[in-house]
Amino acid sequence: MTMTAAHDVQTQARQLAGYADASRLRQEHDRDWVLDRIPDAPAALVDLGSGIGQLLDTALDRFPTLTRAVGLERSPHRIAEARQRLARHGDRVALHPADLLRPPLLPLRADAVTMTSVLHWLHPDEERILAWVAEHLAPRGRFLLTTYHPDRDEDGFGGEDEIVRDALASLGVRSAGVPGLFRAGAVLPIGTRTRTADDLRRLLERHFTVVGTHERDAVVTVDSAERYTHFHAATFGDYYGRLVEPARRTDFYRAVGESAVRRQEQRGHVSSMPVRLWELGPADPSGRLL
Numbered sequence: 378m379t380m381t382a383a384h385d386v387q388t389q390a391r392q393l394a395g396y397a398d399a400s401r402l403r404q405e406h407d408r409d410w411v412l413d414r415i416p417d418a419p420a421a422l423v424d425l426g427s428g429i430g431q432l433l434d435t436a437l438d439r440f441p442t443l444t445r446a447v448g449l450e451r452s453p454h455r456i457a458e459a460r461q462r463l464a465r466h467g468d469r470v471a472l473h474p475a476d477l478l479r480p481p482l483l484p485l486r487a488d489a490v491t492m493t494s495v496l497h498w499l500h501p502d503e504e505r506i507l508a509w510v511a512e513h514l515a516p517r518g519r520f521l522l523t524t525y526h527p528d529r530d531e532d533g534f535g536g537e538d539e540i541v542r543d544a545l546a547s548l549g550v551r552s553a554g555v556p557g558l559f560r561a562g563a564v565l566p567i568g569t570r571t572r573t574a575d576d577l578r579r580l581l582e583r584h585f586t587v588v589g590t591h592e593r594d595a596v597v598t599v600d601s602a603e604r605y606t607h608f609h610a611a612t613f614g615d616y617y618g619r620l621v622e623p624a625r626r627t628d629f630y631r632a633v634g635e636s637a638v639r640r641q642e643q644r645g646h647v648s649s650m651p652v653r654l655w656e657l658g659p660a661d662p663s664g665r666l667l
C-alpha cells in the first residue's frame with residue numbers, strides 16, 4: 378500500500394467515510410425490507426442512526442404523504458453527507474446531531490420509527506432508546522428495527538471480531554492474547570454487543586408489542602482484499618483500529634482485508650449471519666396510554 382493509500386484508510390476510518398459504496402455489501406438490503414412495512418400514508422417518520430440519509434431519501438420518494446422525516450445521527454461527517462443527499466426534499470426533512478444514548482425529546486408522534494444496523498452500538502444501554510421510541514410512537518405506529526445475530530464463542534467474539542482476530546494474528550499477536558487486548562483497549566466484541574434474539578425479545582417486550590419478526594441471512598462476499606478493507610473502515614471506523622498503535626494501523630486495515638479474503642477462500646463467503654427485522658407496536662395495542 379502506498380503512503381497516500383496508507384493515509385487514506387486511516388482518515389476514512391476516522392470519518393466513517395465511503396459508506397454509500399461500502400453498505401452495498403451488507404446494510405443496504407435492510408432498507409426496502411423495512412420500508413415495505415411502514416403503515417399506510419405515513420406523515421411522520423424518525424430514522425435513528427440515520428447515517429448518510431439513504432433510508433430517509435428512499436422513504437421520502439416512496440411516501441408522498443411524508444411531511445416530517447427526521448434523522449438522528451451522531452457522526453458529523455455522516456450528517457453532512459446526509460444534508461447534501463436530502464437537500465432536494467426541502468423542509469420535509471430535518472436532521473439532528475444526537476447521541477442515541479441521550480436522545481432529545483421531539484415534539485411529535487411518529488407513524489414509524491426505523492433503526493437499521495445500529496442497536497449493537499448502544500449496548501449495554503439499549504433500554505434508553507427503547508423507552509424513547511415508546512414515548513414517541515403514535516398509537517398505531519410501528520417501530521421497525523433490524524438486528525444482527527452472529528454466532529459467538531466463549532470469549533464473546535463473533536462476526537467482525539473473528540476477522541479482526543485473524544488480522545491481529547497475522548501481525549504477530551497470539552490468538553489467545555486477543556481477548557485481553559480487547560479488554561485493555563476497552564473494545565467490547567461485536568459478538569457481545571449483538572444480543573441473542575431471545576435476550577433481545579425480553580428487552581423489547583418491556584416496551585413494545587412484538588407484532589412480527591422476519592429473518593434473512595446477510596452473506597458478505599468480496600472481490601478483493603482492498604474492497605473489504607474499505608468496507609471495514611466505512612462500517613466499523615477506527616473501533617478496532619485503535620487496538621493497534623498508530624504506526625501499525627495501515628498494516629492492520631490491510632491485514633483485515635487479507636483475512637477476509639482467506640475466509641472467503643475457505644468458506645465461500647467472508648461472513649454469513651442471521652438478520653432479524655422486528656415489527657413492533659406500542660405496548661398497549663389500544664393506544665390508550667398515548
Ligand SMILES: C[S@@+](CC[C@H](N)C(=O)[O-])C[C@H]1O[C@@H](n2cnc3c(N)ncnc32)[C@H](O)[C@@H]1O
Pocket residue numbers: 400404405407425426427428429431449450451452455475476477478492493494495498499612
Ligand atoms: C452501521 S451504520 C447504519 C446506518 C444506517 N442506519 C444504515 O442502515 O445504513 C450505524 C450508524 O449508527 C450511528 N451511531 C452509532 N452509535 C450512535 C449513537 N450513540 N448515537 C447516534 N448515532 C449512532 C453511526 O454513526 C452510524 O451512522
